[in-house]
Structures are given as structure tokens and as C-alpha cells.
Amino acid sequence: MKFNKELDDIVLYEPGKPVELLIREFDIKLEDIIKLGSNENPFGSSSKVSSIIEMGSKKASLYPDDSMFELKDSIACKYNIKPNNIIIGAGSDQIIEFCIRAKCNINTKVLMARITFAMYEVYTKQVGAKIIKTSSIHHDINEFKALYDEHKPGVVFLCVPNNPLGECLDKDAVFDFISHTSPETLVVIDGAYQEFARYKDKRKGIEPKELLERFENVIYLGTFSKAYGLAGMRVGYGLAHNNIINALCKLRPPFNVSILSLDCAKEALKDEEFVQSTIVSTFKEMSRYETFANENGIKFIPSWGNFITFVLEEKHSSSEICDWLLKKGIIIRGLKSYGMNAIRITIGTAHQNDRVLESLREFFSSK
Numbered sequence: 351m352k353f354n355k356e357l358d359d360i361v362l363y364e365p366g367k368p369v370e371l372l373i374r375e376f377d378i379k380l381e382d383i384i385k386l387g388s389n390e391n392p393f394g395s396s397s398k399v400s401s402i403i404e405m406g407s408k409k410a411s412l413y414p415d416d417s418m419f420e421l422k423d424s425i426a427c428k429y430n431i432k433p434n435n436i437i438i439g440a441g442s443d444q445i446i447e448f449c450i451r452a453k454c455n456i457n458t459k460v461l462m463a464r465i466t467f468a469m470y471e472v473y474t475k476q477v478g479a480k481i482i483k484t485s486s487i488h489h490d491i492n493e494f495k496a497l498y499d500e501h502k503p504g505v506v507f508l509c510v511p512n513n514p515l516g517e518c519l520d521k522d523a524v525f526d527f528i529s530h531t532s533p534e535t536l537v538v539i540d541g542a543y544q545e546f547a548r549y550k551d552k553r554k555g556i557e558p559k560e561l562l563e564r565f566e567n568v569i570y571l572g573t574f575s576k577a578y579g580l581a582g583m584r585v586g587y588g589l590a591h592n593n594i595i596n597a598l599c600k601l602r603p604p605f606n607v608s609i610l611s612l613d614c615a616k617e618a619l620k621d622e623e624f625v626q627s628t629i630v631s632t633f634k635e636m637s638r639y640e641t642f643a644n645e646n647g648i649k650f651i652p653s654w655g656n657f658i659t660f661v662l663e664e665k666h667s668s669s670e671i672c673d674w675l676l677k678k679g680i681i682i683r684g685l686k687s688y689g690m691n692a693i694r695i696t697i698g699t700a701h702q703n704d705r706v707l708e709s710l711r712e713f714f715s716s717k
């Protein structure tokens with residue numbers, strides 16, 4: 351059977367390896383597995399969330415409130431914006447999809463950094479739009495501006511901080527770029543790791559309220575998957591001028607987020623202390639990876655997210671390290687599919703990092 355030709359050059363998104371795979375293939379026990387391949391929160395989620403999940407069975411037979419009034423209200427309070435500036439998705443991934451589908455077709459171009467979140471490319475290809483990438487692997491605003499002028503893209507993605515590399519544009523550079531764009535271009539500010547970035551350096555912090563007040567052609571994306579520790583629940587959001595929100599809502603399937611997920615996200619927002627302690631611990635532990643890299647002559651990219659990327663020399667291959675760690679029950683992420691000989695490690699708990707660093711030390715000293 352023939353399918354739409356747009357599907358021909360889509361390379362499937364390669365998710366981080368699941369724990370189920372290690373249990374199945376290597377017979378490693380769940381409690382011995384360290385999963386640091388998908389930037390999830392190694393501390394789990396707020397204890398407040400567990401009671402919601404226990405109560406969840408009572409609600410399982412009901413459709414969720416499709417207006418998502420309560421979660422929108424909580425998000426609106428958090429950012430001091432209006433509920434009609436919010437759309438909620440099954441992960442912010444789904445909002446990325448809505449953005450592309452609302453703006454793009456085979457005659458449209460989409461601009462992004464050369465190495466950035468892989469789903470921008472997948473959704474763009476699904477609609478047959480053309481991808482324009484910078485030649486620089488990091489977000490280089492001058493190059494973004496030049497390519498913007500040359501190609502007049504319908505959508506631009508800025509991933510701040512950038513996954514999988516960890517670098518992060520300053521807020522001023524982001525605002526400067528948006529000022530350069532036409533009102534017809536949708537600029538997507540992917541803030542999946544903003545909680546981490548703004549803690550580490552105020553200059554990286556992007557306030558959605560200010561963003562929305564200054565620009566009518568941007569959408570800010572946030573997620574509960576990273577700092578809030580709810581990756582399995584699939585909840586993310588987009589914040590934008592309500593013209594944009596109204597358009598995206600036409601693409602949203604009814605009940606796209608489950609009743610339990612909505613309740614958990616709302617509850618998680620009440621526990622900022624959990625998020626703060628996650629962030630503090632993340633950067634404290636990240637410095638151990640930086641020290642390790644410095645001591646072993648490994649290059650790393652300074653990171654504003656909850657992960658760190660080691661850029662390897664030719665004599666070490668990323669797949670070799672990943673396989674070596676996998677057999678020890680440690681899941682990290684190789685960046686081969688991005689065309690880089692590099693590994694990305696989510697910062698784990700102190701105990702997890704002990705084991706990862708010990709295994710990495712063994713690996714590098716055996717070479």
C-alpha cells in the first residue's frame with residue numbers, strides 16, 4: 351500500500367530506552383536500574399501527587415473536564431496571565447504539533463537550530479514543510495536572523511535551554527530575535543527546562559507574562575515532564591496571545607489529557623518546594639560531572655538544563671559507552687542520531703551519580 355509521500359523521509363523519533371527493555375533483555379532488576387536517558391526527574395514527583403493518584407480510581411470512569419478550567423486557572427495564577435492565554439496538551443510535544451499544523455503546509459518553511467529537539471523536525475516533515483537549519487550547532491541569533499530574512503519561515507523554534515546540548519540563549523537575545531520577526535511568523539519558545547535555567551542565571555529566565563505583553567506572534571511552551579517529575583502523565587502547555595490559542599484549540603482533540611494527569615499537574619503546582627529542591631540538587635550534582643570531565647580531559651557543554659552533554663574524542667565512541675553502561679543497568683543517551691559523537695546524561699540523585707561516575711571512570715581508564 352502507498353502512503354502519503356511526506357512519510358517517506360521521516361526518521362522515527364528515537365525515545366530514550368525504557369527500563370522495561372533492561373528487565374527483559376539483561377534480566378536486571380527494576381531497583382538496580384538507573385534511568386538517566388530522558389531528562390526525567392530522578393526524585394520522582396511531589397508527595398502531594400501520590401494521594402491524587404490513589405484517589406484516581408474513583409474518577410477513572412469519567413471523562414475529564416474538557417475546558418481544563420482548574421489546571422488553566424492554576425497555571426494562570428502561577429504566571430500571572432489569563433486562562434484564555436493557555437492551551438493544554440498531552441505533553442508540550444502535542445502543542446508543538448498543533449503549532450506546525452496550524453501554520454505549515456508544503457509551501458512553508460520552518461527554522462530551527464542544527465541540533466535541537468528532534469520532534470520539531472518530525473512534525474514539520476509530517477506536513478511536508480521545508481526545514482531550514484542553522485549551520486551552527488548552538489543557537490546563534492545572528493545566523494537565525496540571516497536565515498529568517500532569507501527564507502521568511504512560517505514557524506521558528508528557539509529551544510531555551512536547548513535539548514540535547516544544554517546551551518541557553520539569554521532572554522535579551524530571544525527578545526531581540528522576536529523583535530526581528532514579522533507578525534505573520536509564529537515564534538515558538540520551548541521552555542521545557544526554563545525552571546532550571548532561570549534558577550542558574552536570571553539572564554536566561556523568560557517571563558511568559560512579559561513575553562506575551564510584548565509580542566503577539568509568540569508561544570511559550572512549558573511542561574510538567576521535567577522539573578515537576580510527571581513525564582509519565584503527559585501534561586504540557588502553551589501560553590500565547592488568545593488569537594494563537596484559539597487557532598490551536600481547533601486542532602486539539604477533545605479530552606486530549608486524562609483526568610488523572612490534569613489532577614496531578616494541578617497538585618504538582620502546589621508544591622514549589624519540591625521543584626526547588628530538585629533544581630538545587632540538580633546543579634549541585636551537575637558540578638560533579640563537570641569535575642569528572644575536567645579531570646579526565648573530556649569536553650562538556652555547560653548546561654542550563656537537568657542534563658549534561660559530554661563531547662567525545664574520536665577514540666571513544668558514544669555507542670560503545672552507552673552499551674557499556676546499559677549492561678550495568680545504566681541508561682543514558684547517545685547523540686549519534688543527531689550526528690554527534692557525544693553522550694547526554696540526565697543528572698540523577700547523588701546515589702545514582704555515584705554509580706554512573708564510577709562506571710564512567712572504569713570505562714575511560716580501560717581505554
Ligand SMILES: *Cc1c(COP(=O)(O)O)cnc(C)c1O
Binds near residue numbers: 389442540574576
Ligand atoms: C522533554 C521536552 C519537551 C516535551 O516534553 P513533553 O513530555 O511532551 O511535555 C519539549 N521540548 C523539549 C526541548 C524537551 O526536552
